[in-house]
Amino acid sequence: MMDKQFNFSEKANEQITDIKDYLFRILANWKWFVLAIIIALAIAYFFNISTQKIYGLKTTIAVKEKQNPLFATGTNIAFNWGGVSDKVESIRKTFTSRSHNEKVVKELKFYIDYFVDGKFRKEDVYGKNPFKIKLQPNQYQLLDNFIKITFQDNNNFTVSVDFNEDSKYKLMNYNNETTKNFIPKTYSFSKKYSFNEYINEPFLKGELIKKDSTSNLTGKTYYIQLKSINEVTNEYRNIRAKGLSGTSLIEVSLTGANKYKLVDFLNKTVEVLAKDQLAEKTDYARSTKKFIDEQFKNTSDSLKLIEDNIGKFKKKNAIYDLSAQGVEIFSQTTGLDKVQKELTDKIAYLKNLENYIKTHTNYAKIPAPAIINVDDASIAGMVGKLTELSVKKEQLANEVTANHPSLKLATQEIETTRKVLLENISSLINAIEVSLDNSKKRLSSYNYKLNKLPNKEQKLLNYQRQYSLTESNVVFLMQKRYEAAIAIAASVSDITVLDSAKDTGQGAILPRTSFNYMIALLLGIILPLFVIIALEVFDNKINTVEDIERISPIPILGVLGKNLAENNLAVFLKPKSTVAESFRSLRSNIQFLISRELKDKPKTILVTSSVSGEGKTFVSINMATVFALGGKKTILVGLDLRKPKIFGDFEITNKKGVVNFLIDDADLSSIIHKSKIPNLDVITSGPVPPNPSELLINSSMDEMINKLKEDYEYIILDTPPIGLVSDAIELLKYADTTMYVARHGYSQKGMLKMINEKYLKEEISNISIILNDFKVKAKYRYSYGYSYGYGYGYGKYSNGYHENEKKSFFKKWFKKKNS
Numbered sequence: 001m002m003d004k005q006f007n008f009s010e011k012a013n014e015q016i017t018d019i020k021d022y023l024f025r026i027l028a029n030w031k032w033f034v035l036a037i038i039i040a041l042a043i044a045y046f047f048n049i050s051t052q053k054i055y056g057l058k059t060t061i062a063v064k065e066k067q068n069p070l071f072a073t074g075t076n077i078a079f080n081w082g083g084v085s086d087k088v089e090s091i092r093k094t095f096t097s098r099s100h101n102e103k104v105v106k107e108l109k110f111y112i113d114y115f116v117d118g119k120f121r122k123e124d125v126y127g128k129n130p131f132k133i134k135l136q137p138n139q140y141q142l143l144d145n146f147i148k149i150t151f152q153d154n155n156n157f158t159v160s161v162d163f164n165e166d167s168k169y170k171l172m173n174y175n176n177e178t179t180k181n182f183i184p185k186t187y188s189f190s191k192k193y194s195f196n197e198y199i200n201e202p203f204l205k206g207e208l209i210k211k212d213s214t215s216n217l218t219g220k221t222y223y224i225q226l227k228s229i230n231e232v233t234n235e236y237r238n239i240r241a242k243g244l245s246g247t248s249l250i251e252v253s254l255t256g257a258n259k260y261k262l263v264d265f266l267n268k269t270v271e272v273l274a275k276d277q278l279a280e281k282t283d284y285a286r287s288t289k290k291f292i293d294e295q296f297k298n299t300s301d302s303l304k305l306i307e308d309n310i311g312k313f314k315k316k317n318a319i320y321d322l323s324a325q326g327v328e329i330f331s332q333t334t335g336l337d338k339v340q341k342e343l344t345d346k347i348a349y350l351k352n353l354e355n356y357i358k359t360h361t362n363y364a365k366i367p368a369p370a371i372i373n374v375d376d377a378s379i380a381g382m383v384g385k386l387t388e389l390s391v392k393k394e395q396l397a398n399e400v401t402a403n404h405p406s407l408k409l410a411t412q413e414i415e416t417t418r419k420v421l422l423e424n425i426s427s428l429i430n431a432i433e434v435s436l437d438n439s440k441k442r443l444s445s446y447n448y449k450l451n452k453l454p455n456k457e458q459k460l461l462n463y464q465r466q467y468s469l470t471e472s473n474v475v476f477l478m479q480k481r482y483e484a485a486i487a488i489a490a491s492v493s494d495i496t497v498l499d500s501a502k503d504t505g506q507g508a509i510l511p512r513t514s515f516n517y518m519i520a521l522l523l524g525i526i527l528p529l530f531v532i533i534a535l536e537v538f539d540n541k542i543n544t545v546e547d548i549e550r551i552s553p554i555p556i557l558g559v560l561g562k563n564l565a566e567n568n569l570a571v572f573l574k575p576k577s578t579v580a581e582s583f584r585s586l587r588s589n590i591q592f593l594i595s596r597e598l599k600d601k602p603k604t605i606l607v608t609s610s611v612s613g614e615g616k617t618f619v620s621i622n623m624a625t626v627f628a629l630g631g632k633k634t635i636l637v638g639l640d641l642r643k644p645k646i647f648g649d650f651e652i653t654n655k656k657g658v659v660n661f662l663i664d665d666a667d668l669s670s671i672i673h674k675s676k677i678p679n680l681d682v683i684t685s686g687p688v689p690p691n692p693s694e695l696l697i698n699s700s701m702d703e704m705i706n707k708l709k710e711d712y713e714y715i716i717l718d719t720p721p722i723g724l725v726s727d728a729i730e731l732l733k734y735a736d737t738t739m740y741v742a743r744h745g746y747s748q749k750g751m752l753k754m755i756n757e758k759y760l761k762e763e764i765s766n767i768s769i770i771l772n773d774f775k776v777k778a779k780y781r782y783s784y785g786y787s788y789g790y791g792y793g794y795g796k797y798s799n800g801y802h803e804n805e806k807k808s809f810f811k812k813w814f815k816k817k818n819s
Contacts, residue, residue: 021546025536026529026532026533029528029532032528032531032532033524033525033528033529036523036524036525036527036528037520037521037524037525038524039524040520040521040523040524040527041517041520041521041524043520044516044517044519044520045517047511047516048511048513048516048517049120050120051510051511052121052257053257053508053510053511054255054256054257054508054509054510054511055255055256055257055258055259055262055506055507055508055509056253056254056255056262056506056509057253057254057259057262057263057266057501057502057503057506058251058252058253058254058266058499058501059251059252059266059267059270059497059499059500059501060249060250060251060252060497060498060499061249061250061252061270061495061496061497061498062248062249062250062495062496062498063087063088063091063248063249063250063494063495063496064248064494064496065087065494087494088243088248088250089243089395091241091250091273091277091495092241092242092243092250094273094276095239095241095250095252095269095273096237096239096240096241098233098234098237100269100272100273100276101233101236101237101239101269102229102230102233103272104236104265104268104269104272105229105232105233105236106229107268107272108264108265108268110232110236110261110265111174111226111227111228111229111232112132112133112135112224112225112226113126113224113225113226113227114126114129114132114222114223114224115146115222115223115224115225116220116221116222116223117221117223122146122223124257124258124261125222126258126260126261127258127259127260127261127264128260129211129222130210130211130212130215130217131149131195131208131209131210131211131217131222132208132209132211133206133207133208133209133224134206134207134208134209135174135205135206136198136205136206136207137174137175138173138175138176139173139205139206140171140172140173140180140182140203140205141171141172141173141174141203141204141205141206141226142161142169142171142182142203142204142226143169143170143171143172143179143226143227143228144170144225144226144227144228145161145163145169145225146161146223146224146225147159147160147161147204147223147224147225147226148160148161148162148221148222148223149208149221149222149223149224150220150221151217151218151219151220151221151222152192152218153217153218154215154216154217154218155194155195156192156193156194157192157193157194157195157208157217158190158191158192158193159189159190159191159192159193159199159201159204160188160189160190160191161184161188161189161203162187162188162189163184163186163187163188163189164187165187168181169181169182169183169184169203170182171203172226172228174229177228177229177230179228182202182203184202184203185202189201193208195207195208195209195210196208196209196210236254236265238254238255239252239253239254239265239266239269240252240253240254249498252266252269252270254266255509255510259503259506260503262501262503263501263502263503266500266501267500267501270495270497270500273495274493274495275493277493277494277495278491278492278493278494281491281493281494282487282488282491286484286488288480288484289481289484289485289488292477292480292481292484293481295477296474296477296478296481299470299473299474299477300474302470303467303470303471303474306466306467306470307467310464310467334468334469337468337469338469338472339439340436340439340440341469341473343432343435343436343439344436346432347429347432347433347436350379350425350428350429350432351429353366353383353425354422354425354426354429357386357418357421357422357425358422362390362394363386363387363389363390363414363418366383366386366387376424376428378424379421379424379425379428382417382420382421382424383421385417386414386417386418386421389410389413389414389417390414392410393407393410393411393414396410540748540749540750541745541746541747541748541749542742542743542744542745542746542747542748542749542771543744543745545559545771547749548742548752548769548771551749551752551756552752552755552756552759552769553756553759553760554740554752554755554756554759554767554768554769555768555769556768556769556770556771557586557589557590557593557739557768557769557770558582558585558586558589558770558771559582559770559771559774560579560582560583560586560615560619560770560771560772560773560774561578561579561582561773561774561775562579562773562774562775563579563618563773564577564579565577565579567648567649568617568618568621568622568646568649569621569622569625569649569650569677570583570618570622571583571622571625571626571629572625572629572676572677575629579622580622580626583622583623583625583626584626586623586626586739586770587623587626587627587630589768590605590737593737593766593768594736594737594766595736595766598736601709602708602709602710602712602713602714602715603713603714603715603736603737604705604709604714604715604717604734604735604736605623605714605715605716605717605735605736605737605738605739606717606719606728606731606732606734606735606737606738606739607619607620607623607716607717607718607719607738607739607741608719608720608721608722608728608738608739608740608741609721609722609723609740609741609742609743609747610721610722610723610724610742610747610748610751610752610754610755611721611723611724611747611751612643612721612724613743613746614721614741614742614743614746614747614772615741615743615772615773616718616719616721616741617640617645617646617718618772619739619741619770619772620636620646620716620717620718621636621646621649621718623716623739624636624680624682624714624716625677625680627679627680627713627714627716628677628678628679628680629677629678629679631679632679632713632714633679633711633712633713633714634679634680634681634712634713634714634715634716635672635680635681635682635683635708635711635712635714635715635716636680636681636682636683636716636718637658637683637708637715637716637717637718638657638658638682638683638684638685638718639658639685639696639717639718639719639720639727639731640685640718640719640720640727641658641659641685641686641688641689641692641695641696641720641727642688642692642720642725642727643720644657644684644685644686644688645718646682646684646685646718647682647684650673650675650676650682651676652673652675652682652684653684654684654685654686654687655686655687656670656671656684656686657671657683657684657685657686657687658671658683658684658685658686658704659685659686659687659688659689659695660686660687661686661700661704662695662696662698662700662701662704663689663695663700664700668704668707668708671683671684671686681712692720692725692727693725693726693727693730696727696730696731697730701731701734705734717731717734717735719731722740722754722755723751723754723755732764735766736766737766737767737768738764738766738767738768739767739768739769739770740755740767740768740769740770741769741770741772742769742770742771742772743771743772743773744771744772744773744774744775745773745775746773752769755767
């Protein structure tokens, strides 16, 4: 149980150490993070100062149906069937419509732009321009090209235009919005003008008008650019009209680079829409008044004609007054005539309403009665409900699919309400027709009495009945015409401005300076982090001792630092260096690898590597040196027959060596060279043979090793790379221990695969790995908090015990100057 707990604790500690190690390796690249952050912030700064600043302004309006309180729904000529209006939604759509925005652009003349030269671009100076151009109407003007205005003084200026020979130019007539092609006669135009002087050029017709007489324009330059109305209208269709939930309020917002333009456009778009809505609202009343005026004229003419006929009749027949019986009959029949007309008009309207409901599917805009009073409250209520449901269905149709349950429910409610309304209308028509029939019967009885009167009195009574009925119609029409006129004059817009657009010093919404800096900071951290992680992930080189431990079961003998000596004789030339101490540490460690049976016998140490360039020759030379300096009689044998190297460092020739002995061209004593290092002899490889592998497996090789063991305590064999040729494998049988060299930042992890397999199969025994050319990089400094060979990992704590192997730049420079 204790062992399990210990193993669990040990694994947890290893995981924590790995995480800390990885974090330290990342943080060790802090210079790259700092550099990346500085560059990213610099880019963000340039982006912030160079990007066009965009501002956002808004205005808030209320949309509410407004009726004149002086009129009841039954008498108001602008009466509409109640219910919920879809005005809010329709007004929202209108704000973004092309026709509405085109009207606003035309009123503001936003197709004319004014610019000045800015640091990064031409800046729009609308609202701050000290002059404006007044274009001549119904004339063609140059489109989409800068017209330069340079002022010589406060009254005189030069108009200049540069044309490109390869470009095509168009002129536009803003009255009818037609365009035509234009070919300039000269590609560089310039001419002087003064304020209020007519500019009459083929591409520009108008005059400049000074807005501010106090402005000093001398030496200043402005640009005018004319655009097509469609182009400018499309630019302003990004206006947003957002309905505030649960209210009849609409927030209208617009973004752009010029706050003066935003203010003017927002306020003008509301103003134009309010006028249009008011005109639309009174349109019903206007058309009704027109109808009433026509009816009033016809009825007035009829009344005058009847009056003339009555006068002529009285004069011709010498009858001027009715008898008492005639007066009574006239009184009763006149009242019945009026009642019948009202009932007939109601029946006609209700039948029209019934026909409309039967022949239409959208009931959002059921026409209200113009001059008929509908007294039945249930009819008005049902029509209002039908209108409300239709508006609701329209809104749902824009939000959900045709099969959505809410839309189906709204359709069912409309159909139910429609059926009930049609039944009520039919019942009301039947009731009115009954009343009309009763009125006609009563009138028939009075007509019977009328027939008993004298013939002349009958005709006079009929004339007066016609006159009375027509006169009442004239009075009624006069009243309705008066109501229509007041309704038109007294109507107010349904749009109320709650908060107009205004420049109150709002800051730019784009570019988002702080956000850009934050993104730059994140990118400055993330991008180097990704690069570092990617390099770590795809790095297949051996960089740490831990890398070797993870990929190889072979034990690690030690770590060697970078050789800073003049040649490979690092231990001999710099005996107090950290590299020399590392080799002494390796000398001590080797004692534990050699079996006790060989303690007092000659020992053979084979040095190899995976590929060329990993430092096996450097290790061979210095291992031989450290044994020799330790008082052991040592010989270094160069067995890399293909690429002989060791002779150069010892300043000896390579004319005769191992190859000569193996081919019986020389005896052993003749190929042994004394070196300048005490106790150390060297045998070079000799000339490169055509068959190195065959020579090394020759029996002469056995003879040479055996003879060397008679005279030397340590035999160091410098062999070829085991990953490139098979020579070293053949020589492993002579080794009491094998030193396998891997080079820091050079050897690839996959190179150890072959030696690992041989080790696991026990084809090679008593082998260890040496990490050569180790450089204490910042990202691995945490990893080497432990010592992998004498003098490494202790950092500043080793000061005074080793020679300083690297002089600072200033010391080197100072020494050079004084030499």
